[in-house]
Amino acid sequence: MPKMRAVQVPHAGGPLEIVERDIPEPGPGQVRLKVQACGVCHSDSLTKEGHMPGIMYPRVPGHEVVGIVDAVGAGVAGWKPGQQAGVGWNGGYCGYCDNCRRGDFFACTTATYITGVTSDGGYAEYMIARAEAVARLPEGLSPVEAAPLMCAGVTTYNCLRNTGARPGELVAVLGLGGLGHLGVQYAAKMGFKTVAIARGQDKAALATQLGASQYIDSRAQDPAKELQKLGGAKVILATVTAGDAMAAVVGGLGVRGTLMVVGAAMSMQIAPIQLLGGCTAIKGWYSGTSIDSQDTLAFSLQTGVRSMNEVFPLDRASEGYERMMSGDARFRVVLSVA
Ligand SMILES: NC(=O)c1ccc[n+]([C@@H]2O[C@H](COP(=O)([O-])OP(=O)(O)OC[C@H]3O[C@@H](n4cnc5c(N)ncnc54)[C@H](OP(=O)(O)O)[C@@H]3O)[C@@H](O)[C@H]2O)c1
Ligand SMILES: [Zn+2]
Secondary structure, rough: EEEEEEEEOOOOOOOOOOEEEOOOOOOOOEEEEEEEEEEEEOOOOOHHOOOOOOOOOEEHHHHHHHHEEEEEOOOOOOOOOOEEEEOOEEEEEEEOOOHHHOOHHHHHHOOOOEEOOOOOOOEEEEEEHHHHEEEEEEOOOOHHHHHHOOHHHHHHHHHHHHOOOOOOEEEEEEEHHHHHHHHHHHHHHHHOOEEEEEEOOOHHHHHHHOOOOOOEEEOOHHHHHHHHHHHOEEEEEOOOOOOHHOOOHHEEEEEEEEEEEEEOOOOOOHHHHOOOOOOEEEEEEOOOOOOHHHHHHHHHHHOOOOOOEEEEHHHHHHHHHHHHHOOOOEEEEEOOOO
8 A cells, every 4th residue: 555644633632743644545526636735724723632523533634735636536527637726624515415405515514524624634745635625726826825825815815805895995904824914915905995903013014015004013002993093994804813802803893894703713702782883793704615715816816915935844744833823934834745
């Protein structure tokens, strides 16, 4: 049996360990990717620490995957060996639940297939993906450039394009990490008046480079008051991991503004009365389907949005993961696999 290198979590809370495994064979409806690059997303901590229900260990994390299709299972149409492809958090759709039969694939996937959570992900030389979860890669993006777009990219792009905000309106992006630094770029390219909010002054110049017209240092200023001085935000894209940081900006929403929550914070405390006067809303968002990923790749290529990456080899996945968790990465850690 041919072997591959993979980086797995042996049990919830366990270390990332490099192991040798059999190269998996694709089953019906599946393709095998020879992985080229995989981004390291903060959501990989959910797999590493066991913060999602029902994870079977050992588990290989990684859901920002770009690779070459090198084998296809029975019944797969539309994919053949040699094609370049990407897969994100959304690991596929069952096709038969009520939501799928209604055409709402977005609603199926949250409950069924999650790359790197319910099946092994891209911290490995090969991985298996369901054919419907795989996105086509356009020419013009390297694997390392494209990988972060499969989660950090599609999550922020797809969220922003579904908010109803119109060009010229005020959109704030809270947090400048892997997701946030892409969110600022997408918001600016979509024509929003874009404000970046992060902790400290060290990211101020970068925020401007990424397209923000204004930077708010949440340590030195009250971000809600600063947003109100600008007229109030139509949308605040909350990419941070901390609920208290999200709560601190709710007061910066304008009339009928929405706090779009993409950061997987475990709690957030706000006074509901704060929402009444301005009819404001708080809404969650998860990344998107493989078609949303294709749209993200196309938009990024067209407008020049790119992830700023720090590249680590697969053998140093654990170091790369710690770098991402430390908050010091500028801005995405990507594992270069082949
Ligand atoms: N909804 C989805 O589909 C989806 C998809 C991908 C990721 N996520 C989630 O989105 C979040 C961000 O992921 P990422 O990969 O971008 O993470 P990341 O690169 O590690 O960035 C983390 C961000 O959180 C901020 N942060 C951390 N601790 C904070 C604190 N105590 N107070 C205020 N801000 C704090 C940092 O803010 P500064 O910039 O101020 O340092 C940074 O911007 C994670 O929770 C992840 O699980 C959700
Ligand atoms: Zn992710």
